[in-house]
Amino acid sequence: MDHLDQLEAQSIYILREAYKKFGKLGMLWSIGKDSTVLLWLAKKAFFGHSPFPFIHVDTTHKIPEMIEYRDKIAKEFDLDLIVHINEEALKAGMGPHEGRLNCCKALKTDGLQQVVTKYEFEGLILGIRRDEEGSRSKERVFSERNKDSEWDYTNQPPELWDQFKTDFPKGNHIRVHPILHWNEIDIWAYIERENIPLVDLYFARDGKRYRSLGCAPCTGKIDSNAITIAEIIEELKHTTQSERAGRAQDQEDAYAMQKLRKDGYM
Amino acid sequence: MSIHREKLKIVVVGHVDHGKSTVIGRLLYDTKSVAEGKIERVKKVCKEKGKPFEYAYLLDAFEEEQKQGITIDTTQLQFFTKKRDYVIIDAPGHKEFLKNMISGAANAEAALLIIDAKEGVQEQSKRHGYILSLLGIQKIYVIVNKMDLIDYSEERFTTIKQEMNEFLNSLHVYPLKYIPISAFYGENLTSKSDYMPWYKEEPILEAIDLIEKDKGLEDKPLRFPIQDVYKFDHRRIIAGRIESGTIHVGDEILISPSNKKTKVKSIEYYQEKDKTDFAVAGKSVGITVEDEFFNKRGAFISHCENRPIVDHVFRANLFWMGKNVLVKDKKYKLKISTQEVECEILVINKVIDATNLIISEDASEVRTNDVADVTIKTKEDISFDEFKHNQNTGRFVLVEGYDVCGGGIISKLEKGIEAVSKFVGEEVDFKVQAFDEYYFVLDENTVKRSVRYKEVFSLGDAVPTVGESYEYPPSIDFIDLEQSRVAEIRKSILNKVIRLKDYIFEAQQIFDSNGFYVNVTTKDDYINWQKDYERVINGDLLEVDYANKWLDFEKYRKISYRSTLNKTLDYMI
Structure with a gap:
């Protein structure tokens, strides 16, 4: 087994544990490269079937191509897709002008919380990775959230030998992170090997490309001429910039992501 | 840098403040494995606090960690050398966060054990060494850090090396190397230090490339x-x-x-x-x-030719991380590979203080952060291997309430003792505890039940109908309604073991599997007894009422006196 085979096998094992353990399970699909890899892994784990719904928390500020791509893939893969918008917050005028962290909290964190409450999810599968950012590097594969989706990161349970946290009080839910152990280059190498369909925004146009996708007002492009996956991988091998450098909300505060994630952000 | 390359997972452990996060931060920094953005952020945080650049902040991402200057939770980061990719796992050194240290170390294939040159071997240095040995991690480098504080003294280095080596060797752990470094000044990290010319071997970065990965799981x-x-x-x-x-x-x-x-x-x-x-x-x-x-x-x-062990009593070494103590006679959930089963601790053989290897033989509980040698009995048979034969199928966790509270490795199948003897018939078995003894132990002022060593009785075997604290008639029937089994004893010989449905009541005296006489003399009694048992199962009758109505302890049993207990036997209260 090569390196990608090992990553894939571990992720599939985690997905199958989640499916076995949680009656109400859903997978967050943000349309980006990571959660699209996750979607593909789910297809593999369940031999072409997708035995749980996929959830997109739509802030209505997404880059338009992302939405086009979402609807196309959902149809092609025959996904049971839940698109949720925090209408209340939008009606009340929430947007990036209210402060980026406030906007993230309302449109993404609270939006997600509404979905969890509405569908009574016990398990939520997310495509976060340890190498993205500090608080994610401390995550467990099965990570408990209380009824308000809060994360008690100072008191995480032991997690050893793939015996994951599957016992918890009713009302809480578990965030399942099947690709926590992958890095950015792994993701690209796997997309290439498996020929996974991806939104064009990641590939350079006029000397610029997106390295990480989010909402249009808070996501910047990087200078790049990479138009193939091989070129992207080559570029990443030599970059000194962090992956989420283009995500404006991260830069708001030294502990911005920790604070967002404590409240239930992805 | 990870396509078709080998990947090794290394955990960094050691006592609090001995510099684990700094070693890793420095390695990441010097191999340019951290993005500039991250370094900029740490610079900004340190500047705000008026501190010099803290390499540890590259890992200690939580605000609480940076403010208190300690690692709370384990982190996994990746870096690479020319040879291969590494996942480097930072583990907290503070005793309070031992469970996080274990979570980190359990995933590793090799370990760096960091010791502060000035402070020398400390409590967690030893405890972590012990846990590495329990987790089966054999590939260990001991890193003696902060050599700058002792003027790069070879003598002091040799003293620490001897002390730690003696301790680890007694655990059958043999470190591959001892490396003197100063993480803060970058001595012996990526290149050889000019301050320590007496050290002839490789700096850390070259040394870790020499660790060989375990191979051969597919050949097992x-x-x-x-x-x-x-x-x-x-x-x-x-x-x-x-x-x-x-x-x-x-x-x-x-x-x-x-x-x-x-x-x-x-x-x-x-x-x-x-x-x-x-x-x-x-x-x-x-x-x-x-x-x-x-x-x-x-x-x-x-x-077919090489099957796992299938049994329900085994001996294990475990570490306990629970908030409550681990005790006997309590139900825990055991998870091993994809199996989940109820279990109890049958015997606490030894509790070991992991810092000084002092063994308590007669412990009645295992406290938080203790290591113990225990005998575990699962409610049903499970499949497993001894850890030395197969790591993946020889380790388990214990769950109490909602949390994983302990982890352990199976040292051996326990053949010698078992709480339960067995009658073995042509088609079915019957588990029986009727030959246990009951003693009033004068020294302890309590009644104790002594579990008889596991015995297997086959058809035609003599059965001990007379013991120290009981005397059964020579011809009786043992009936266990839970197992739905009957064993006929005639003239103290095991005559038959059959299913309950094949049994015809003929007014023979009946005992249950514990050896308690059952108050059944007529056919009607026999039917009513079973009906009441059904009511207990359905929750319509209290078990205690059932027992007081149908079971008679004293008729053929008594409680004998004993002054003390012989510790080689196993006892359950």
């Missing part, structure tokens, strides 16, 4: 624990991960504990390109088999 006997069974379409797919060995289409396989045999019909796939007729250890697969009998999660698939 096949172990394929069933994770789930899918019936999404016409296929009935058995899904799971191969923990060791290799499976081929056409292989004859055995399913434990049901002992059924069948053949592998196919290995399933999502896309045509993944079609294969074999799969090796580590792979998550789905197979179909020729005979579609009922298979469920937890069962083990192996080849």
Whole structure:
């Protein structure tokens, strides 16, 4: 087994544990490269079937191509897709002008919380990775959230030998992170090997490309001429910039992501 | 840098403040494995606090960690050398966060144990060393850090080396190297230090490239624990991960504990390109088999000639991380591979203080952060291997309430003792505890039940109808309603072991499997007794009322006096 085979096998094992353990399970699909890899892994784990719904928390500020791509893939893969918008917050005028962290909290964190409450999810599968950012590097594969989706990161349970946290009080839910152990280059190498369909925004146009996708007002492009996956991988091998450098909300505060994630952000 | 390259997972452990996070931060920094953005952020945080650059902040991402200057939770980061990729796992050194240290270390293949040159070997240096040995991590480098504080003294380095080596060797851990460094000044990290010319070997970065990865899981006997069974379409797919060995289409396989045999019909796939007729250890697969009998999660698939152990009593070394103490006679959940089963601690053989190796032989509990040698009994038979033969199928966790509270490795199948003796008939077995003794122990002022060593009685064997604290009539029937079994004893010889449904009541005296006389003399009694038992099962009658009505302890039993207990025996209260 090569390196990608090992990553894939571990992720599939985690997905199958989640499916076995949680009656109400859903997978967050943000349309980006990571959660699209996750979607593909789910297809593999369940031999072409997708035995749980996929959830997109739509802030209505997404880059338009992302939405086009979402609807196309959902149809092609025959996904049971839940698109949720925090209408209340939008009606009340929430947007990036209210402060980026406030906007993230309302449109993404609270939006997600509404979905969890509405569908009574016990398990939520997310495509976060340890190498993205500090608080994610401390995550467990099965990570408990209380009824308000809060994360008690100072008191995480032991997690050893793939015996994951599957016992918890009713009302809480578990965030399942099947690709926590992958890095950015792994993701690209796997997309290439498996020929996974991806939104064009990641590939350079006029000397610029997106390295990480989010909402249009808070996501910047990087200078790049990479138009193939091989070129992207080559570029990443030599970059000194962090992956989420283009995500404006991260830069708001030294502990911005920790604070967002404590409240239930992805 | 990770395509088709080898990857090694290394955990960094050691006492609090001995510089684990700094060593890692520095390694990441010097190998340019951290993005500039991250370094900029740390610079900004340090500047705000008026501190020099803290390499540890590259790992200690939590605000609480940076403010208090300690690592709270384990972190995994990646970096690479020319040779291969590394996942480097930072583990907290503070005793309070031992469970996080174990979470980190349990995932590692090799370890760096950091010791502060000035402080020398401390409590957690030893405890962590012990836990590494328990986790089966044999590839260890001891890193003596902060050499700058002792003027790069070879003498002091040698003293620490001797002290730690003596301790680790007594645990059968033999570190591959001892490396003197100063993480803060970068001495002996990526290149040889000019301050320590007496150290002739490699700096850390070169040394870790020399660690050889364990190989050969695929050459071990096949172990394929069933994770789930899918019936999404016409296929009935058995899904799971191969923990060791290799499976081929056409292989004859055995399913434990049901002992059924069948053949592998196919290995399933999502896309045509993944079609294969074999799969090796580590792979998550789905197979179909020729005979579609009922298979469920937890069962083990192996080849017929090399099967796992199937039993329910074993000896284990465990570390306890629970908030409550671990005690005997309490139900815990045991999770081993994909099996989950209720269990109890039958015997606490030893509790070991991991920092000084002092052993308590007569401990009645295992406290938080203690290590113990215990005998565990599971409610049902489980499939497993001894840890030394197969790491993946020889380790387990214990769950109390909602939390994983302990982890352990199986040292051996316990053949010598067992709480339960057995009558073995032609078709069925009957578990029996009727030959236990009851003593009033004068020294302890309590009544104790002494468990008889496991004995197996076959048809025609003599049965000990007379013991120190009981005297049964020579011809009686043992009946256990829970097991639905009957054993006929005639003239103190085991005559028959049958299913309850095949039994005809003929006014023979009846005892239950504990050896308590059952107040049944007529056919009507016999029927009413079973009806009451059903009511207990259905929750319509209290067990205590049932016992007081039907069971008679004193009729053929008594409690003998004993002054003390012989410690080589095992006792349950």
